[in-house]
Amino acid sequence: MKKLMLILLLVLTGCVKxxxxxxxxxxxxxxxxxxxxxxxxxxxxxxEINKYYKLSQINKxxxx
Numbered sequence: 532m533k534k535l536m537l538i539l540l541l542v543l544t545g546c547v548k549x550x551x552x553x554x555x556x557x558x559x560x561x562x563x564x565x566x567x568x569x570x571x572x573x574x575x576x577x578x579e580i581n582k583y584y585k586l587s588q589i590n591k592x593x594x595x
Contacts, residue, residue, distance in 0.1 A: 549570060551583075
């Protein structure tokens with residue numbers, strides 16, 4: 532029963548994390564998710580290559 536609850540919790544929360552592929556320029560990063568595709572973002576945050584981040588956790592510049 533506990534395993535079922537854990538699986539349901541993970542499925543319902545939808546943890547879409549993007550992997551940092553490369554740093555393009557200062558403050559510009561190329562991120563990738565297998566199903567969602569590629570994203571280029573501008574941020575003041577220092578992201579690490581090959582680590583995974585949620586887009587909502589990254590402070591994006593010029594976001595409208």
